[in-house]
Amino acid sequence: MRVIMKFGGRAVATGEKIKTVAHLIKRFKEEGVGEKGKEKEEKNEIVVVTSAISTVTDTLLDNANRVAKEGNTEKAKEFVDELFKMHELTASEAIDDKNELEKVKEELRERLAEMEKALIGICLLGELTPRSLDYIGSFGERLAAPILAGSFQSAGMEAVHLTGGEAGLITNEDYGNAQLTLNAEREIKARIMPLLENKIPVVTGFIGETKKGTITTFGRGGSDYTATIIGTAIDADEIWLWKETEGIMSADPKIIKNARKIPYISYIEAMELSYFGASVLHPRAIEPVMKKEIPIRVKNVFNPEDEGTLIGKEAEQTKKAAKAITLIENISIINIAGTGVRSISDVAARVFSVLAANNVDIIMISQGSSEMALSLVIDSAQLERAVEAIQSINAGGTVIRDFTFNSNVCAMGVVGAGMAGTPGVAGKAFSALGKEGISMIMISQGSSEFNISFVVKKEDAYRAAQAIHDVFEMGTGA
Secondary structure (H helix, E strand, C coil), X not given: CEEEXXXXXXXXXXXXXXXXXXXXXXXXXXXXXXXXXXXXCCCCEEEEEECCCCCHHHHHHHHHHHHXXXXXXXXXXXXXXXXXXXXXHHHHHHCCCHHHHHHHHHHHHXXXXXXXXXXXXXXXXXXXXXXXXXXXXXXXXXXXXXXXXHHHHHCCCCEEEEXXXXXXXXXXXXXXXXXXXXXXXXXXXXXXXXXXXXXXXXXXCCEEECCCCXXXXXXXXXXXXXXXHHHHHCCCCEEEEEECCCCCECCCCCCCCCCCECCEEEHHHHHHHHHCCCCXXXXXXXXXXXXXXXXXXXXXXXXXCCCCEEEECCCCCCCCCCCEEEEEEEEEEEEEEECCCCCHHHHHHHHHHHHHHCCCCEEEEEEEHHHCEEEEEEEHXXXXXXXXXXXXXXXXXXXXXXXXXXXXXXXXXXXXXXXCCCCCHHHHHHHHHHHCCCCCCEEEECCCCCEEEEEEEHHHHHHHHXXXXXXXXXXXXX
C-alpha cells in the first residue's frame, strides 16, 4: 500500500513527539497500513511530508518584518542563534544515534548560516520583498525535515529528506501563493518513485521552487497541499493528514461544547469547510486528488488506531441537512454603494480588479442591485490595504458614492451536502438565530447549495454558532 503521511507543526513540536512519529512510521512500514495486527509479506511504501515545528513559521515571518524595519544586524544574529539552539535541542531529543545527530546538527548550522546572510541583507536594504519573505519562511520546514529524517535513521529506517524543489514541486513565481507548473506532476513522480524502493522520502511541506531554483511557498497551511500534490503524482492509495485532533469536527470544540468528529465527508463538503475557515485543511488540498479519487484521512497522531475522518468522492446520505459549522474571526465587512450613473456590474468590476491588484482576498460577497450596493468580507489584516485600493478608484465620486467598513463582526458557514434541494434549511438556521435575538448583517449562499454563509456581530458569534449547531443536531450521530 502506498501512503502519503503528512505531519502538522504540533505533531513535530518537540523531540519526543518526533520520536512518536518515527515509531508510528516504523510500525506502519513493517506491519501494514490499515490492517490491524496483520503481517504483510511486502512492506508499505510511505512518503512523509512535514510542516515546520509549531510556531516557527510565524516567528520567522515576524522577525523578517522586524529586521527589515529596524535594520539591526546584531538582533538578526541573535535570532538565528536562538533558532539554532531550539532546533539543536529538538534534534538531541529526537535522535539517539550520536553519529546521525552530529550530521543533522551540521546541516542545521549550514542552513541557518544561509538564513543569517539573507536576514542581514534585508537589514541593510531595509526592504522585504515577497520573494525574500518566501525564502525566509521556508526555513521552518527546511530545518524540521533533517531532524525528522535523522530520527527515522536512528530508529533503523532508511530515510532521505528533500525540499519541495528537490521533490519536483516546480512552481510559477507567484510568491506566497505559488501554483504548480504543467509538468510538475511528471517531475514529482520521476524523483519520488525511485526512492520508494528502499527509502522513506521526507519532503518539506509548504514550499516549492521555480525553474530558476528560487524558493516559493503555497501559502499558510500549505503542507496539506504538498501532501495531496505528491499523492496525486505518484498514485497513492491514500493520503493521511496527521493532526492533534480526532479528525474533522462538526465545529471548533474550543467554542462548541458538544462538537463531534465527522466520520465521513465528501470532497465538496471538505472544500467548503476549508475555504470557509476550518483550519484542519488547507483550502487547496482537496483539488489535486479529486480527479483520481484518492481518499484522504484526517487522523490523530496520539490515537493512531482511530479511523479519523475519511474524505471521499460521494456525499453521504444522512438525515441531517447540515454537518458542520465554521467560524471566521478577525474579519471586516466593507459596504460599497455605487453612483447612479454607473451599473452595479461596472462598480463591481472596478472594485474586484483593484482589490486583486493589491492582493486582497475576498471571503464573501453579497450584492443588492436595486440599491447598487456591494458588501465584501475580507481578512482584517488586509483592511487598510483594501480601503486604500478602493479609495484610489473613486475619481470625483463617479464610481462609488460612499463606502463604510466594520471590523466588529464574525462570519460563519453552515455546510452539508444534505442542504442541496432541501426546503427550509435557511429558514431553520435563521429561526434559530432569531430565538437567540441575533441579527444577521450579511447573507450569502454558494451555487452548490452545500454552504450558507452569514455575518453577525462579534459579540453574538459564539452564541450563534452554538444555536446553529444545536438546531441541526450536529452534535449527535447520523
